[in-house]
Amino acid sequence: KKDSAPQALSTFFLRLDVAFVIISCHVSRATMNEFELIELLTKEATSTSRDLSLGVGDDCAIIRCGERDLLITTDTLIEGIHFKLSFFDPHTLGQRMLNANISDIAAMGGTPRFFTVCVGLPSGFGIRRCRELYDGLYTAAKLFDMELIGGDTSASNQLMVTIAVVGECKPDTAIRRSGARPDDPLFLTGRVGEAALGLASLEQNLATPQTASFIERYRLPQPRVAVGQALLQCGLVTSMIDISDGLLADVGHLASLSNTGYEILAAVIPRHKDFELVASRLGFDPWQALLAGGDDYELAFTVDHHRLDAFEEFLARRASEPGLSITRIGTMVGNKECQRALRGDGSVVFVSSQGYDHLGDWRE
Amino acid sequence: KKDSAPQALSTFFLRLDVAFVIISCHVSRATMNEFELIELLTKEATSTSRDLSLGVGDDCAIIRCGERDLLITTDTLIEGIHFKLSFFDPHTLGQRMLNANISDIAAMGGTPRFFTVCVGLPSGFGIRRCRELYDGLYTAAKLFDMELIGGDTSASNQLMVTIAVVGECKPDTAIRRSGARPDDPLFLTGRVGEAALGLASLEQNLATPQTASFIERYRLPQPRVAVGQALLQCGLVTSMIDISDGLLADVGHLASLSNTGYEILAAVIPRHKDFELVASRLGFDPWQALLAGGDDYELAFTVDHHRLDAFEEFLARRASEPGLSITRIGTMVGNKECQRALRGDGSVVFVSSQGYDHLGDWRE
Structure with missing residues (x-):
């Protein structure tokens, strides 16, 4: 549909x-x-x-x-x-x-x-x-x-x-989608794509030791409240969005509202150790799951590029506590037309859909 | 259903x-x-x-x-x-x-x-x-x-x-359902029952000069924002509710939350001049429409019975301006079991349903 x-x-x-x-x-x-x-x-x-x-x-x-x-x-x-x-x-x-x-x-x-x-x-x-x-x-x-x-x-x-x-x-502290500027680095909390593989596992009735945690991520996602609050408090984040529709779709929303483009280094996006294995078992393009799968409810956010040192200190302090990983996955760019994800060799990853459309076959 | x-x-x-x-x-x-x-x-x-x-x-x-x-x-x-x-x-x-x-x-x-x-x-x-x-x-x-x-x-x-x-x-000024006390007089804005007859007119496809205004009341009710604000400002109102489910049902909610009963003088509830005529044309018990018909979105409210004089002054000041009528239709009583509407002769009006149930035939 x-x-x-x-x-x-x-x-x-x-x-x-x-x-x-x-x-x-x-x-x-x-x-x-x-x-x-x-x-x-x-x-x-x-x-x-x-x-x-x-x-x-x-x-x-x-x-x-x-x-x-x-x-x-x-x-x-x-x-x-x-x-x-x-x-x-x-x-x-x-x-x-x-x-x-x-x-x-x-x-x-x-x-x-x-x-x-x-x-x-x-x-x-x-x-x-x-x-x-x-x-x-x-x-x-x-x-x-x-x-x-x-x-x-x-x-x-x-x-x-x-x-x-x-x-x-607190007043005037909420992190909006629209605050990213060209050259701001783009970060991601945790890992994406697993919920999409979890859903596919349910649909294909594939219950293996490998799919169990993916299914759990689909069934019961954890909203990233604590890390979101910490990112607000550090005062260095220029824009943020949660990844519900798919990474490219949601970063695309953020980029559009910020009047920027983005370049994502798809190869550095963290993956579960079984990610490729499960995707392969499901006949699922792993890039598709990673870049267009939604439902993970991780956060994507940008950091003021003039203050990246301060943010790296924030990350270093944070690394001493157990918790969610934060990974730099790309950069916002001045060219609004540029919305792309690159493989390690610099080639562009093509995904057949960037996200979901809940109107489905709804027509005039 | x-x-x-x-x-x-x-x-x-x-x-x-x-x-x-x-x-x-x-x-x-x-x-x-x-x-x-x-x-x-x-x-x-x-x-x-x-x-x-x-x-x-x-x-x-x-x-x-x-x-x-x-x-x-x-x-x-x-x-x-x-x-x-x-x-x-x-x-x-x-x-x-x-x-x-x-x-x-x-x-x-x-x-x-x-x-x-x-x-x-x-x-x-x-x-x-x-x-x-x-x-x-x-x-x-x-x-x-x-x-x-x-x-x-x-x-x-x-x-x-x-x-x-x-x-x-303003802080701590909202009028709740739960503030009515025994002996507080009960008032109603405007007229109720017309929307129910309007709906019945639509269902029976009865379009006459008499039904037009009733159909309009059903189709496009006017929320009583200005009179509600005036009632808040006068500081004399102890409880209030809007009549969406039916007069007896909604006054019943107000009474239950206030731990009181109520006695409504049904005969004094204001009626459109064509009310009985249209009800009769529709084969509709006028008491039923008046007391159990919803959708009018008028306000029912109670006034502090110790300060009724002040409220009557408020009403008198208000009467000099064009606007919605306000009618005393009954009294809250100490006996919680007492929830009744009386005819002019003191007999109790029985209505077959006090209001709506939107679960319909929903069952375990």
């Missing part, structure tokens, strides 16, 4: 881009992708209020509230579009849904605080599974000291869950 | 109760209604944060933010459950959806400020109608100086829209 995504990626549980990413759009065509439609629908959106620091177009909106800024993000997840029920027990599904929303707060360096949940329940989903889903939401919330503050329930044809998360940070 | 609602009320476009209304619940049964399920799902919800003034259980949650309180409310509206597409043009539908959410801010006396919109779009809904829907949202937003701050789009089987609204008021 997705125009150009390979079959292994065509059904999934994936966070939609919370914020409206504005890209160029041609209304005259009979079809549009998700981002074109969002651009069309939000072109009338203003952000003229004095207390609205940031409206549509980023991971979260930012509302000024005296001693702090509030971050607001919302996403809908629909059975059959974003996830297959058969790949999850309801408890894990609930945890996953909240984690995916929390990731948008992490992507600005904020602290998640409150959430709302609106659910549409198909007949037959049942009270027991519904309770387990909510138990999963509460489990995820407790890990981050979050509280449920509202929502509703309704009948529907498909299971669907809309979550909104309210987070916070 | 609704257990006991008459057919004329069984399909509709109706705001779900935003906040989680906590009522008694029996898990052992194989079926639950919407409110029982919500109670079950939210019993683990805490509200221990110092800056969370109010969590689940009211029209909005309240977050303390220095110089102001932020009010947050969210609702999902699903085609076939909450509304029939054939009863609306997309522009009116969009306006209606935002108005219904704004009403929850009005019900606390707040000022709406920002909103998010997540839409699920069935293939075939089309870009043109989608734009018209958003144009309707923007039209409603402009009337209240509101700004769109986020959301997403996705494919889905049914059209569904989840809106969250952020409003504000």
Whole structure:
């Protein structure tokens, strides 16, 4: 149903881009992708209020509230579009849904605080599974000291869950997508591509010792709240985004909003030791998984290139503690047309799709 | 599909109760209604944060933010459950959806400020109608100086829209559902029951000069923001709720959360001059429409009975300006079991259903 995504990626549980990413759009065509439609629908959106620091177009909106800024993000997840029920027990599904929303707060360096949940329940989903889903939401919330503050329930044809998360940070400190400048180095937390292989393993029913951790990464991603907060506090990060749609797609959003291009050294992107093995077993192009697979919810961010020494000191201090690795994977460039990933030999990696389109075959 | 609602009320476009209304619940049964399920799902919800003034259980949650309180409310509206597409043009539908959410801010006396919109779009809904829907949202937003701050789009089987609204008021001034005390008089803004007759007119395809204004009230309800703000400012109102599910159902929520009962003098509830005529043409019990019809989005509120003189002065000052009527329709009573509406002769009006249940035939 997705125009150009390979079959292994065509059904999934994936966070939609919370914020409206504005890209160029041609209304005259009979079809549009998700981002074109969002651009069309939000072109009338203003952000003229004095207390609205940031409206549509980023991971979260930012509302000024005296001693702090509030971050607001919302996403809908629909059975059959974003996830297959058969790949999850309801408890894990609930945890996953909240984690995916929390990731948008992490992507600005904020602290998640409150959430709302609106659910549409198909007949037959049942009270027991519904309770387990909510138990999963509460489990995820407790890990981050979050509280449920509202929502509703309704009948529907498909299971669907809309979550909104309210987070916070100190005034004017949230890290936006739009702050990258040419020559800023590009970094990545942890590893990407494993969730895509995990999903493919579920779809191909391939359960091996090697695929177990990949499946776990797909089923229950961990939002990078602590590292996001540390990156905010260090004061050296110029832009940040979470990788939900795919590395190239999301770094592309960041680059577009920053009016820059990017060059990624694909060969240096860290990989699980079994990455190539599992990709090969699944008949999956490893570059595709690495660069276009989403769902890992790692953070990509840029650092002020004038202050790279200070950032390397930050990394060195951090290296003494156990935690998530941070890897430099590329550089932002002045040429906006340049959006590419290079192999070790300097050749450009071509991927057939940079990310997901949740409108699928939706047409005018 | 609704257990006991008459057919004329069984399909509709109706705001779900935003906040989680906590009522008694029996898990052992194989079926639950919407409110029982919500109670079950939210019993683990805490509200221990110092800056969370109010969590689940009211029209909005309240977050303390220095110089102001932020009010947050969210609702999902699903085609076939909450509304029939054939009863609306997309522009009116969009306006209606935002108005219904704004009403929850009005019900606390707040000022709406920002909103998010997540839409699920069935293939075939089309870009043109989608734009018209958003144009309707923007039209409603402009009337209240509101700004769109986020959301997403996705494919889905049914059209569904989840809106969250952020409003504000001065600290610790929001009017809650839970503040009514025994002997507090109960008031109502404007008139109720007309939207239910408007919906029935649409369902029975009855277009007459008499039904036009009722249909308009159903199609495009006006949230009572200005009167809600005035009621907050007068400082005499002890509790408030908006009438979306039906007068008895919503006053019942207010009474339950205030640990009181209520006695409504049904005969004094203001009625449109054509109310009985249209009800009769539709084969609709006028008491049923008046007391159990929802969708009017008027406000019901109670006033501190020790300060009724001051409130009457407020009403007298207000009467010199054109605007919405305010009518005393009853009194809160100490006996929690007492939830009744009386005819002029003192007999109790019986209605077959007090409101809506959006779970319908959803079962364990």
